[in-house]
Amino acid sequence: xxxxxxxxxxxxxxxxxxxxxxxxxxxxxxxxxxxxxxxxxxxxxxxxxxxxxxxxxxxxxxxxxxxxxxxxxxxxxxxxxxxxxxxxxxxxxxxxxxxxxxxxxxxxxxxxxxxxxxxxxxxxxxxxxxxxxxxxxxxxxxxxxxxxxxxxxxxxxxxxxxxxxxxxxxxxxxxxxxxxxxxxxxxxxxxxxxxxxxxxxxxxxxxxxxxxxxxxxxxxxxxxxxxxxxxxxxxxxxxxxxxxxxxxxxxxxxxxxxxxxxxxxxxxxxxxxxxxxxxxxxxxxxxxxxxxxxxxxxxxxxxxxxxxxxxxxxxxxxxxxxxxxxxxxxxxxxxxxxxxxxxxxxxxxxxxxxxxxxxxxxxxxxxxxxxxxxxxxxxxxxxxxxxxxxxxxxxxxxxxxxxxxxxxxxxxxxxxxxxxxxxxxxxxxxxxxxxxxxxxxxxxxxxxxxxxxxxxxxxxxxxxxxxxxxxxxxxxxxxxxxxxxxxxxxxxxxxxxxxxxxxxxxxxxxxxxxxxxxxxxxxxxxxxxxxxxxxxxxxxxxxxxxxxxxxxxxxxxxxxxxxxxxxxxxxxxxxxxxxxxxxxxxxxxxxxxxxxxxxxxxxxxxxxxxxxxxxxxxxxxxxxxxxxxxxxxxxxxxxxxxxxxxxxxxxxxxxxx
Numbered sequence: 001x002x003x004x005x006x007x008x009x010x011x012x013x014x015x016x017x018x019x020x021x022x023x024x025x026x027x028x029x030x031x032x033x034x035x036x037x038x039x040x041x042x043x044x045x046x047x048x049x050x051x052x053x054x055x056x057x058x059x060x061x062x063x064x065x066x067x068x069x070x071x072x073x074x075x076x077x078x079x080x081x082x083x084x085x086x087x088x089x090x091x092x093x094x095x096x097x098x099x100x101x102x103x104x105x106x107x108x109x110x111x112x113x114x115x116x117x118x119x120x121x122x123x124x125x126x127x128x129x130x131x132x133x134x135x136x137x138x139x140x141x142x143x144x145x146x147x148x149x150x151x152x153x154x155x156x157x158x159x160x161x162x163x164x165x166x167x168x169x170x171x172x173x174x175x176x177x178x179x180x181x182x183x184x185x186x187x188x189x190x191x192x193x194x195x196x197x198x199x200x201x202x203x204x205x206x207x208x209x210x211x212x213x214x215x216x217x218x219x220x221x222x223x224x225x226x227x228x229x230x231x232x233x234x235x236x237x238x239x240x241x242x243x244x245x246x247x248x249x250x251x252x253x254x255x256x257x258x259x260x261x262x263x264x265x266x267x268x269x270x271x272x273x274x275x276x277x278x279x280x281x282x283x284x285x286x287x288x289x290x291x292x293x294x295x296x297x298x299x300x301x302x303x304x305x306x307x308x309x310x311x312x313x314x315x316x317x318x319x320x321x322x323x324x325x326x327x328x329x330x331x332x333x334x335x336x337x338x339x340x341x342x343x344x345x346x347x348x349x350x351x352x353x354x355x356x357x358x359x360x361x362x363x364x365x366x367x368x369x370x371x372x373x374x375x376x377x378x379x380x381x382x383x384x385x386x387x388x389x390x391x392x393x394x395x396x397x398x399x400x401x402x403x404x405x406x407x408x409x410x411x412x413x414x415x416x417x418x419x420x421x422x423x424x425x426x427x428x429x430x431x432x433x434x435x436x437x438x439x440x441x442x443x444x445x446x447x448x449x450x451x452x453x454x455x456x457x458x459x460x461x462x463x464x465x466x467x468x469x470x471x472x473x474x475x476x477x478x479x480x481x482x483x484x485x486x487x488x489x490x491x492x493x494x495x496x497x498x499x500x501x502x503x504x505x506x507x508x509x510x511x512x513x514x515x516x517x518x519x520x521x522x523x524x525x526x527x528x529x530x531x532x533x534x535x536x537x538x539x540x541x542x543x544x545x546x547x548x549x550x551x552x553x554x555x556x557x558x559x560x561x562x563x564x565x566x567x568x569x570x571x572x573x574x575x576x577x578x579x580x581x582x583x584x585x586x587x588x589x590x591x592x593x594x595x596x597x598x599x600x601x602x603x604x605x606x607x608x609x610x611x612x613x614x615x616x617x618x619x620x621x622x623x624x625x626x627x628x629x630x631x632x633x634x635x636x637x638x639x640x641x642x643x644x645x646x647x648x649x650x651x652x653x654x655x656x657x
Contacts, residue, residue: 003089007101011089012073014096016057020073024080024259025053044080045069046310047265067310067340082213082255082307117241120178120186121217127172128160128207128220137161139225140206147276148359153283157250158209162202162222169200187219187236205234208249208275210242210293215252218242221275221293233274235294245298248290248305249275250282255308257287268344269308270370271297272315272354273325280355284363296328299336302343310341313373318348320514324538330379335409337376337419344373377419380406381426387519391605396431403427492524497568499593500527502577503534504553504562505546506586510538516594521601526561533558546579 018027018039028051031040037057042048046067055062063070071079077088093100131137132154140161144154153159162169173183184191184198191198205222212218219236236242248254248271258267270289272278281289292301297314305312314329316322326345333343346369348357357365374382384403390396403423410416492500503510503517510517518535522528533556534549543549553562569577576589 003086004101007098008074008089011092011096011098012060014098015073015092017055017060017062017073017076018057019095020076020092021055021062043067043069044259044266047267049265079307080255080259082251082304084213087214116182117186117239118216118218120173120182120188121219121241123173123176123178124169124186124188124220125158125160125207125209125217127169128162128209129158130160131163132159132161132206136163143206143225147280147355148283149279150283153279156282157279159279160207160209162200162205162207164204166199166203169202170198185240187239187242201236202234204229208279210236210247210249211252212241212247213251218247219244219293221249223276233294244293244295246300246304247293248301249293250278250290251304251308253282254288254290258309266309268310269305269312270315270346271301271305271312273317273322274353277354280358281366284358284366286363286366296325297332299332302333302336306341311344313344313346313370315346315348315354315369317353318350320511322347324514326379327383330376330383333376334380334406335411337410337415338412339414343376345376345379346370346373377422381423385430389521389605390431391608396427400427492527492565492568494568494572494574495593495597496522496524496527497565498572498574498577499590499597500530500534501562501565501569502586502590502593504549505577505579505581506583506590507538507543507546507549508583509587509590510534512587513590513594516598520597530558530561550579 016037018034018037021039021041021044025041025044027034028040028042031051032038039055039057040051041053041055042051043053043064043066045053045064046069048066052066053062053064060072061070062072062076069079073092074085074088077083077091078085083091090100132140144159149159170183170189173188174180180198183189188201189198190201202220202222204225206225208221208223209217210219210221219239219242221236222234224232224234235244238244254269258269267288270281270286272281272289272291275291275293278289278291290305292298297305302312314326316326316329326347329343329345337343348354348369352360354366357369380403384399384406388395388399390399404420407416407419407423410419499520500522520531522531530553533553537543537549537552543552550562553559566578574589575581576585581589
């Protein structure tokens with residue numbers, strides 16, 4: 001709602017700004033002059049040991065001479081405590097003893113409805129807490145003990161239990177005066193078309209209340225006790241009170257824990273993946289931890305994190321799914337970076353989540369993970385270069401173009417400038433000075449530089465004379481006949497088509513071989529684009545099976561290429577690459593194809609190295625190595641032909657082709 005300026009002025013005048021700020025900081029006695037309404041404190045927005053945060057009652061303003069934050073009563077509450085503006089106005093009005101402005105009938109009705117919904121949610125939270133301590137909650141209490149959660153921790157997080165019955169909660173809420181419409185509006189029952197009688201949404205689950213920025217219960221998360229439950233974790237649906245993409249679990253406690261207190265510096269807020277991790281870390285002494293609610297971090301949630309601290313630490317599980325989630329967070333956060341406002345990424349040991357780590361190795365192990373957190377810029381560079389082959393000017397130019405595209409998404413011009421500079425320096429350091437500069441010493445193109453890349457040439461301009469030319473020509477002819485370079489033509493090579501189509505039709509194999517698949521090098525431009533799209537689909541969790549993967553790719557404009565791949569594979573009768581193949585057969589075929597592909601690529605690189613060596617050292621030893629590589633290439637081609645022939649002669653699956 002809109003507030004009249006006169007009303008805002010009145011409540012500001014009635015409540016000194018030092019009164020609002022004094023609820024969150026301790027004023028410095030030496031520098032403060034209370035008689036003049038002049039107050040100094042250590043800044044609650046950034047860590048410091050000497051007071052540089054100043055508030056002045058006469059002006060009703062605050063300013064920090066250390067980090068530059070400034071504002072009035074309302075901004076202090078919205079920035080530090082994460083309140084919405086209407087919530088901040090309500091807080092100040094309550095302190096001033098001034099009634100809120102009269103709303104129109106529609107606004108009044110909506111606010112009254114929301115108020116009663118909060119009451120219903122609080123009733124439900126109390127009910128679940130009571131049920132956990134009753135005889136019906138014995139199994140749930142045993143589970144929580146086995147997870148190492150103390151009674152004190154359970155009480156602090158208001159953990160409860162939802163009994164198995166279909167109508168137990170509904171009947172309890174009704175007995176307390178809640179109407180059917182209110183219970184449904186809170187999302188506490190399943191109802192709607194085709195459901196004659198509504199029933200409790202949460203049954204036989206350990207319950208975790210989810211609160212808003214004012215610590216009011218707005219939703220629940222439920223962990224199933226039965227292993228046969230269709231969903232292990234279940235959150236409340238979207239309601240008038242709850243929008244999961246705009247809420248962080250444990251935000252109120254974490255915000256308080258992050259503030260500078262008792263002479264200690266402010267702590268960065270830590271975001272983990274689930275609320276069980278939040279609770280386990282809090283019990284281990286890390287109260288500054290929050291979690292999204294079953295989704296990847298949204299822009300709204302990142303804005304909440306930045307309200308708490310300027311550089312939140314995003315902590316991800318140590319597996320491939322965790323790494324993909326971290327890379328998604330890089331893309332979400334990148335456009336909204338601002339001066340002094342960024343993200344850090346802490347990656348846990350492989351196979352561990354925070355709960356596992358602190359239980360097995362203690363809090364110090366998690367502190368070590370936090371100390372090793374990487375800034376967003378390093379995560380971006382790592383993602384774009386990990387496992388990549390940048391031996392040619394074209395591939396380095398491609399990396400340059402990708403990084404330019406990413407950096408261009410940053411909205412703040414100052415941050416964008418420094419990111420461009422940082423990535424240019426990383427590129428020069430990574431590739432060495434001869435790749436970052438032209439022969440005349442001027443900086444080559446890349447991240448803002450001018451000029452074109454000019455590779456160093458060997459003496460004599462070419463491969464040298466004598467038998468060197470003949471040997472290299474034979475090797476080149478052999479490679480031309482091999483499938484690893486056929487992708488340069490209009491049609492993709494059979495091997496590359498088989499690998500990509502197998503991954504598309506059997507997405508679980510991508511997760512099983514993620515590092516290898518993510519760094520897969522392909523010769524065909526169309527397959528390279530399709531490969532990138534496949535990884536994006538997996539990162540967005542849009543492909544549960546091969547049909548879903550193909551549907552998403554078709555909608556993204558790859559229908560024609562997929563039809564071409566299907567035709568190539570069917571002509572060769574390579575049935576393991578199709579949707580009809582059993583996953584075990586597809587797995588074995590992929591293993592063979594990937595081995596041949598990687599082996600051929602390695603041989604190709606070795607051949608180039610030997611050819612370069614021949615330009616400066618045309619010795620018998622180098623020539624012998626060239627002959628060996630040629631022989632290995634012929635063996636690889638022969639093995640591939642044998643496997644492809646097996647596909648043609650086997651005739652499987654019956655009727656499949």
